[in-house]
Amino acid sequence: MKIEISATKRVVKGTGASRRLRHAGSVPGVLYGGGKEPISLDLEQKSLFLQFRHEAFHASILTLNLEGNKESVLLRDYQMHPVRNTIQHIDFQRVNENEKIHVKVPFHFINAEVSPGVKLNGGIVSHIMTEANISCLPKNLPEFIEVDLATIDIGQSIHLSEIKMPDGVEFVQLAHGNDAAVASVAKPRAVVEEVAKPAEGAPDGAAPAAEGAKAADAATADDAKSDKAK
Numbered sequence: 001m002k003i004e005i006s007a008t009k010r011v012v013k014g015t016g017a018s019r020r021l022r023h024a025g026s027v028p029g030v031l032y033g034g035g036k037e038p039i040s041l042d043l044e045q046k047s048l049f050l051q052f053r054h055e056a057f058h059a060s061i062l063t064l065n066l067e068g069n070k071e072s073v074l075l076r077d078y079q080m081h082p083v084r085n086t087i088q089h090i091d092f093q094r095v096n097e098n099e100k101i102h103v104k105v106p107f108h109f110i111n112a113e114v115s116p117g118v119k120l121n122g123g124i125v126s127h128i129m130t131e132a133n134i135s136c137l138p139k140n141l142p143e144f145i146e147v148d149l150a151t152i153d154i155g156q157s158i159h160l161s162e163i164k165m166p167d168g169v170e171f172v173q174l175a176h177g178n179d180a181a182v183a184s185v186a187k188p189r190a191v192v193e194e195v196a197k198p199a200e201g202a203p204d205g206a207a208p209a210a211e212g213a214k215a216a217d218a219a220t221a222d223d224a225k226s227d228k229a230k
Contacts, residue, residue, distance in 0.1 A: 001056040004063040005048060010040035027087045034094030049087060056143045059105045061095055074101065095138045102172060105142060106131045109183060111150035117185030123154045129182045133172040140168035147182055157184040
């Protein structure tokens with residue numbers, strides 16, 4: 001999926017200027033890296049958000065059209081408004097086609113429904129990781145990594161080393177000796193709650209019949225002792 005975003009150079013800087021841009025329907029941003037000077041950007045909020053909501057926007061090489069000049073960039077950072085769900089600021093990094101990049105890429109889990117752990121044993125899949133850092137050249141960057149759960153059974157896990165990777169792509173964690181678990185299947189936990197119920201036919205709070213009988217016998221015994229004393 002090829003994504004192109006448009007921007008103009010932002011001349012006015014500062015907190016106040018950025019606030020005015022947001023009120024006018026724009027998003028302040030920055031373009032940096034590639035051995036060049038950083039450039040302050042002005043991007044249109046609505047068109048940017050339409051692209052931003054796609055998963056591929058966060059893990060793809062993007063084309064930034066800056067006043068007619070196009071550059072390959074990566075999304076590196078952004079801030080969202082805590083209430084309005086609008087983009088407050090966004091950062092892009094220039095991409096060198098000959099240098100490896102480190103990017104977080106999402107996992108797509110497939111075939112869980114046909115795995116022995118789920119289909120035959122009623123297990124529940126737990127997604128321990130939903131994304132991971134990968135290293136590759138820009139041309140090899142995948143939008144996502146598939147995790148095939150077709151063979152996983154109860155009590156088993158899928159680790160990074162067991163995932164089939166595209167050519168030229170590697171997990172950063174695995175390269176550093178950390179073969180982390182990505183997903184597992186476990187038995188569902190059944191929670192049984194025992195609730196004390198009143199005896200059938202008795203009002204709430206009434207003692208069961210057996211307890212009532214014991215109480216009556218005790219009362220009779222006390223009366224007999226009292227008569228002997230007299």
